[in-house]
Amino acid sequence: MREVIYLDSASTSLTPEPVLQAVLDYYRGYKANVGRGVYRLAQLADQRYRDAHRKAADFVDAKGEGAVVFTRNTTESINIVARGLDWKKGDRVVTTLMEHHSNLLPWMRLKKGGVELKVVPPDAEGRFELADFEAAIMPGTRLVAVSQLSNVLGTVLPVKEIAGICRDQGARLLVDGAQSVPHMPVSVKNIDCDFLCFSGHKMLGPSGIGVLWMKNAGEVEPLLAGGGMVEDVEGCDFSIKAGYEGFEAGTPNISGGIGLGTALDYLGKVGVEEIQSHERRLTERLLGGLAELKGVEIIGPGPHDCRERGGVVSFNVSGLLPHEVAMMLDQAANIMVRSGHHCCIPLMKHLGLKYGTVRASLYLYNTMEEIDKLLAAMEQIAKMG
Numbered sequence: 001m002r003e004v005i006y007l008d009s010a011s012t013s014l015t016p017e018p019v020l021q022a023v024l025d026y027y028r029g030y031k032a033n034v035g036r037g038v039y040r041l042a043q044l045a046d047q048r049y050r051d052a053h054r055k056a057a058d059f060v061d062a063k064g065e066g067a068v069v070f071t072r073n074t075t076e077s078i079n080i081v082a083r084g085l086d087w088k089k090g091d092r093v094v095t096t097l098m099e100h101h102s103n104l105l106p107w108m109r110l111k112k113g114g115v116e117l118k119v120v121p122p123d124a125e126g127r128f129e130l131a132d133f134e135a136a137i138m139p140g141t142r143l144v145a146v147s148q149l150s151n152v153l154g155t156v157l158p159v160k161e162i163a164g165i166c167r168d169q170g171a172r173l174l175v176d177g178a179q180s181v182p183h184m185p186v187s188v189k190n191i192d193c194d195f196l197c198f199s200g201h202k203m204l205g206p207s208g209i210g211v212l213w214m215k216n217a218g219e220v221e222p223l224l225a226g227g228g229m230v231e232d233v234e235g236c237d238f239s240i241k242a243g244y245e246g247f248e249a250g251t252p253n254i255s256g257g258i259g260l261g262t263a264l265d266y267l268g269k270v271g272v273e274e275i276q277s278h279e280r281r282l283t284e285r286l287l288g289g290l291a292e293l294k295g296v297e298i299i300g301p302g303p304h305d306c307r308e309r310g311g312v313v314s315f316n317v318s319g320l321l322p323h324e325v326a327m328m329l330d331q332a333a334n335i336m337v338r339s340g341h342h343c344c345i346p347l348m349k350h351l352g353l354k355y356g357t358v359r360a361s362l363y364l365y366n367t368m369e370e371i372d373k374l375l376a377a378m379e380q381i382a383k384m385g
């Protein structure tokens with residue numbers, strides 16, 4: 001498997017040995033349920049699972065603030081907020097046209113209950129003017145939901161400034177951090193958001209584990225009710241536990257949570273700033289190289305502006321479909337890239353890209369040599385277009 005060049009980390013990342021080991025250690029050494037037993041193994045499992053929540057909170061600078069809940073993924077985290085807030089007819093949700101379907105469809109569903117949806121479009125490079133948000137966020141706006149880093153164009157949104165507008169208008173801010181948290185330092189305190197959502201599988205962790213951080217969990221009704229989340233049951237009523245347990249009814253993904261904890265340790269040791277600088281160097285080379293190829297069009301910010309973007313690079317080759325390019329890269333050069341609409345159909349329609357884009361997305365394990373191999377392969381492919 002590792003003979004290939006893997007450039008699809010925006011979809012899901014690779015998993016390092018220590019994470020695999022942590023998952024195996026749990027299954028081999030101390031498999032027990034959490035939040036229930038008093039015996040030694042149950043206590044150990046509970047401790048490790050609890051520690052993983054603490055590590056996730058520390059990772060996004062949420063120590064001592066709000067609650068970190070484990071979910072299945074970013075999609076579930078967003079849906080918990082969409083389903084759990086007490087919406088009223090006429091409430092307004094503001095989002096953008098650049099969002100992944102996971103940060104669009106949950107809000108679209110609210111329209112049935114009379115919630116109004118305002119979708120702000122980006123310019124051709126995926127940039128927004130703050131004035132667009134100032135115009136869209138108004139009294140009555142209950143929630144603004146934006147992705148911090150686009151999974152198609154690589155652009156970074158000014159979420160801190162958007163948070164300021166939200167505060168002024170009394171709106172909550174949800175940040176979809178699926179692409180940002182794995183690749184750049186993210187601080188919920190610095191942004192001053194109300195919700196942050198991200199996925200373990202995109203940041204070296206196992207699949208099936210995600211995170212929802214909430215500043216004020218009391219505003220959100222848990223999606224599930226059942227075992228493990230209950231403080232007391234009296235007659236026909238129940239009260240729920242404080243903290244994450246109230247939101248994690250049923251046996252959770254224990255090994256996934258523990259594995260995520262190890263992934264966060266791993267990322268912490270390498271350093272997210274270091275990862276960001278490494279990706280920036282690779283991205284500069286990739287964009288610079290692609291810009292020189294005749295017949296290749298970069299979709300999103302080009303080489304002129306690598307500071308305000310992440311390591312997600314979309315492009316197209318004239319005369320070839322994105323899927324054709326991806327197949328050629330696989331067959332000719334063992335390079336794995338994504339192609340298609342990247343779960344962003346509204347953005348693709350806005351940009352007039354019926355077949356989507358080819359997307360190379362980078363992470364800490366990619367090398368300059370791999371980028372050069374991609375560029376060499378693209379040089380050949382572009383000649384066929």
Ligand SMILES: Cc1ncc(COP(=O)(O)O)c(C=O)c1O
Pocket residue numbers: 010011073074075076100102103147149150151176178179199
């Ligand atoms: C920006 C963004 N939001 C949400 C998601 C959904 O993540 P998941 O599939 O882990 O729920 C993705 C996945 O690619 C994404 O890129």
